[in-house]
Amino acid sequence: MANKQRCPRCGGNLEVLRSYSHCSGCFYFEDYWNDADTANLQALSEAKEMISYNENENDSKMENAHDDKDCA
């Protein structure tokens, strides 16, 4: 699966995967995607964070509304 190579920065173990390689010793990272794909991935993860944040907001609001009804 993953090839082991020498990290060019610290000489530690560089884990080489299909789309990127990284070193766990110094967090050296290089990816093999072009810039457009990397930007898309970043946008996707940011969108996911925004969606999960909104879901949490909605959940707490719904809980509060429900509590109000029970009290009244």
Ligand SMILES: [Zn+2]
């Ligand atoms: Zn390293």
